[in-house]
Amino acid sequence: MHLYRLPVKEKKKKKKKKARLWAGTLKQTMGILTYLAAGTGAVGGVLAAPLVLGAVGFTSAGIAAGSWAAGMMSTAALANGGAVAAGSTEPVLQAAGAAGLGTAATAAAAGTGAAIGGALTGLAAIII
Structure with missing residues (x-):
């Protein structure tokens, strides 16, 4: 009778996963960035509103001739x-204005x- 030695399976050593420093803090960083973007967007919205109104024709002297605002007023007048x-x-x-x-x-x-600042940060979080 022949005795054969059965192969013994060696246990593979599990590699320890290194803790990624940024993995836990990424959510915290994105949260902080969301608040910063929302705050920046709020300030930007307040500062940009008068500029945008003037750019489309709603000025302190009235509606600028030939502007988008003049077209809007003309359309509203025709409709009413x-x-x-x-x-x-x-x-x-x-x-x-x-x-x-x-x-x-x-x-x-x-x-x-x-809202726009927060949405853009949320979009960035999805992309990243």
Whole structure:
């Protein structure tokens, strides 16, 4: 009778995974970046609103001739039989362009800027 030695399976040593320093802190970093981007967006929204209003034709002297705002007012007047309805978008934007942003408009611009800043950071987190 022949005795054969059966092969013994050697236990493979498990390699210890090195802890990645950035793995735990990436979420924390993205959280901080989200708050910073939202804050920056809020400030940017408040600062950009008067510039954007002036650029499209809502100036302190009135609506600029041939501008996007003039086209908007013309369209609103044609739709309402020659008059622009009080409280509609065009008069509200004209008032903001002429007198500057009030408290509510400033809050709206800040909120919109913060939302855009936060969304861009969220998008960056997905990409990264």
